Amino acid sequence: xxxxxxxxxxxxxxxxxxVQGSLDAMQAAELLQMFLVGRGxxxxxxxxxxxxxxxxxxxxSLDAMQxxLEGLALVx
Numbered sequence: 001x002x003x004x005x006x007x008x009x010x011x012x013x014x015x016x017x018x019v020q021g022s023l024d025a026m027q028a029a030e031l032l033q034m035f036l037v038g039r040g041x042x043x044x045x046x047x048x049x050x051x052x053x054x055x056x057x058x059x060x061s062l063d064a065m066q067x068x069l070e071g072l073a074l075v076x
Contacts (some may be wrong), residue, residue: 005070006039011062018060028052032072041073048072 014035017021018028029048036043 005073006066010035011065011069013064015060015062018055025049025052032069036073039073043047043071043072043074 014031017031020029021031023031026049029045029052032048032051033043033045036048051072055065055068
């Protein structure tokens with residue numbers, strides 16, 4: 001199977017913060033950026049905002065989040 005960069009518990013915690021935080025798109029993008037930077041990755045602010053729109057907030061599955069975050073994560 002493929003090697004995933006982010007664990008299910010990490011993604012679940014991030015999804016919970018996104019859903020329960022009542023964040024607007026800009027705040028949600030900043031949260032994604034902080035999540036990735038905290039794990040040693042860089043991310044473009046514009047790419048983070050685009051990913052938030054694609055993830056669709058509360059309805060986003062962990063698999064979809066994993067794909068989006070892996071697509072965003074730039075090795076520093």
